Amino acid sequence: MTVKRWIALGVAAALLVVSTVINAATFMFSTNIEESLSGFGTTEGLPEAIIEEGSAMERIAVLDLHGTIQDTGEQGSLLGGVGYNHSQFMNQLDQVKDDDTVKAIVLSVNTPGGGVVESAQIHDKIVEIKEEARKPVYVSMGAQATSGGYYVSAPADKIFASKETLTGSLGVIMQSINFSELAERYGVEFVTITSGEFKDMLNPAEEVSEADLAIIQSMLEDSYQGFVDVIANGREMPEERVREIADGRIYNGIQALELGLIDDYGYEEDVINAVKEDYDLQGASVIEYTTPSDFSSLLSLQAHKVFGGLEGDVLSQVINRVGGPRPMYLYAE
Numbered sequence: 001m002t003v004k005r006w007i008a009l010g011v012a013a014a015l016l017v018v019s020t021v022i023n024a025a026t027f028m029f030s031t032n033i034e035e036s037l038s039g040f041g042t043t044e045g046l047p048e049a050i051i052e053e054g055s056a057m058e059r060i061a062v063l064d065l066h067g068t069i070q071d072t073g074e075q076g077s078l079l080g081g082v083g084y085n086h087s088q089f090m091n092q093l094d095q096v097k098d099d100d101t102v103k104a105i106v107l108s109v110n111t112p113g114g115g116v117v118e119s120a121q122i123h124d125k126i127v128e129i130k131e132e133a134r135k136p137v138y139v140s141m142g143a144q145a146t147s148g149g150y151y152v153s154a155p156a157d158k159i160f161a162s163k164e165t166l167t168g169s170l171g172v173i174m175q176s177i178n179f180s181e182l183a184e185r186y187g188v189e190f191v192t193i194t195s196g197e198f199k200d201m202l203n204p205a206e207e208v209s210e211a212d213l214a215i216i217q218s219m220l221e222d223s224y225q226g227f228v229d230v231i232a233n234g235r236e237m238p239e240e241r242v243r244e245i246a247d248g249r250i251y252n253g254i255q256a257l258e259l260g261l262i263d264d265y266g267y268e269e270d271v272i273n274a275v276k277e278d279y280d281l282q283g284a285s286v287i288e289y290t291t292p293s294d295f296s297s298l299l300s301l302q303a304h305k306v307f308g309g310l311e312g313d314v315l316s317q318v319i320n321r322v323g324g325p326r327p328m329y330l331y332a333e
Helices: 003-037 086-098 116-131 148-153 180-185 210-235 239-245 253-259 268-278 295-307 309-323
Strands: 048-052 055-066 102-111 113-115 137-146 158-161 166-168 250-252 284-289 328-330
Touching: 055 086, 055 268, 086 102, 086 116, 102 148, 102 268, 113 116, 113 148, 116 137, 116 148, 116 210, 116 328, 137 148, 137 268, 148 166, 148 210, 148 328, 158 253, 158 268, 166 253, 210 239, 250 253
Parallel strands: 055 102, 055 284, 102 137, 137 158, 137 166
Antiparallel strands: 048 284, 113 328, 166 250
């Protein structure tokens, strides 16, 4: 084994150990501090910030869905940065559904998409808010709202985007790394013992078989059909038409409006004004939920600074791949 390979293996092992140790420390410290501070300065519900002053009995809640839609656990990964937190976002959706003072919701979406399950959870909760709580949901697309970002937007009453917004990528993807030829070249042998023929599908150390691909393709077709149904129902569009435009390609805001994927152009302030106009909420206050300032959030922020924005995100993705490939509503560049 060459010196470079030993160094690479050593760096990888060190990163894994550091990530494990710091995550464990994060959990222990945050738990102890939260227990010590429990009951001190707490209020019912999630912490809020006022964007626009107005009536306390009529409020518009702005929810930020930014970053890759992926559930990395309630505590989250320290190296995952300070982006999307699935547990917190689902709590926010529950909050706006149950809070009688919240009369409308603006969903600010800026994401490449993410997990199939997480996207479905958000979608279903938005449908609940509309049908059970009878509250309108408007979407404000930011720079990007692709794949799962559109999946969660589809049931909204109205969708707004800028002409430059990147959206589309309507479909499902599963990616896997295969290094079988590399292992063979360097004489590395992986021994895998299974109880069934397909237990080790997409084993990165073995050549992918046609039977494996057929099984995976069948799974992806099921997820794709679910995506088609979501768009057809949310946008009141014939399934045949949805399949024509849901071929995985990306669209800008101009194309999305022409295809009926969005309703109008506008930025977040335009969307808020549209909600006020459409539902006679001119006197409503506008609020957003803030991230709880616990110890784990502080450590996560510091780790993001240490490892750097792009480098930290790449490292996080590499570590998260340890769990294996899975279907994603994700725009993969």
